[in-house]
Amino acid sequence: MTPPVQPDITPPAPPPVIPTQALATPASPVPASPTPPSAIWTTAGSTPAAAPVAEEARTGWFGRLKQGLSRSTGRLTDGLTGLFTKRKLDDEALEELEEALITADLGVSAAGRIVENFRKSRFGKEVTDQEVKEALAAEIGAILAPVARPLEIDTSRKPHVVLVVGVNGTGKTTTIAKLGQQWSEAGQKVTFVAGDTFRAAAVEQLQIWGSRTGCDVVAPAKQGADAAGLAFDALKQAQERQTDILLVDTAGRLHNKSALMEELRKVVRVMQRVDPTAPHSVLLVLDATTGQNATQQCKVFAEMVNVTGLVVTKLDGSAKGGIVVALAQEFGLPVHAVGVGEKAADLRPFSARDFSRSLLGLD
């Protein structure tokens, strides 16, 4: 059941305008520095679903990432500046370094790992700020590299079901819209399921995004309708229509954890009656501005459902970008994409090297 899109609906906040040109393709593998191969997704059996991107565009994106992360960079590097002006890397210096990393939200475990590696390789040596920044970027890059993995889409499934979970306001709906736009432009047939049935605004927002991106939207007939039933109908319909990707939005009210867990599990269970292998991906959307809270959310959602990957949004408005390092160290879940702005083009593949160098303000 695809309800007619309601053009007269006024959303609570106007959705951002999508610049189609900038959205055309995710980044592609280009061996040249500074960016290693990356893409938000790959389709099964193929290389990343992306066309070559000019070096200029690539540099532009790196600049945007750096700019987006500037508050986080300030938080981290302010703690380092002056610490290592021709100073011996002794116990005291290492302790101060560890403190600066923890203050910048990298988490106790990642900070400890980095400092231990510094101790092994540089203890007692005289170092400068610049050397420390370069070495830190390399250490952080090493923590991030294993999680910088694209979302694998199996388009032979018809549909590949992507369940999108996360606390309200983290950017779930806009992430769905951004992915939908990028997939549509790559030639995939995409349907959105407005599974947060209690929030009329969330349903309306998705309908507006659907009409903008050319994606079908399956919405509840009335507010508060059963989300699992909606997902069941949407999946059946997607199979009949040979839809490539079904993106399922969900509720994210955490104040009643057990009710939310029951609802999410029911959505999964009921979809499995239609396709026992669904959902094929479970994306957890985390808001970087919440810092350490994101770690807690990751823990809670991973207990509720089988989270297969993360999208970290709002890195542009956050001074807490270091949280991505804490998440990588603690959970090891793939980070498929990061959001550094409200426009669809601001959802980009996650590159360990770009991210770690940007975080330290390095080129």
Ligand SMILES: Nc1nc2c(ncn2[C@@H]2O[C@H](COP(=O)(O)OP(=O)(O)OP(=O)(O)O)[C@@H](O)[C@H]2O)c(=O)[nH]1
């Ligand atoms: N600055 C910035 N804003 C973002 C980003 N991603 C999403 N937003 C904004 O964050 C706000 C919340 O996003 P939604 O997509 O509505 O969040 P949600 O998780 O679906 O929340 P509900 O609709 O309340 O369930 C919107 O104003 C988005 O435009 C980002 O990467 N950077």
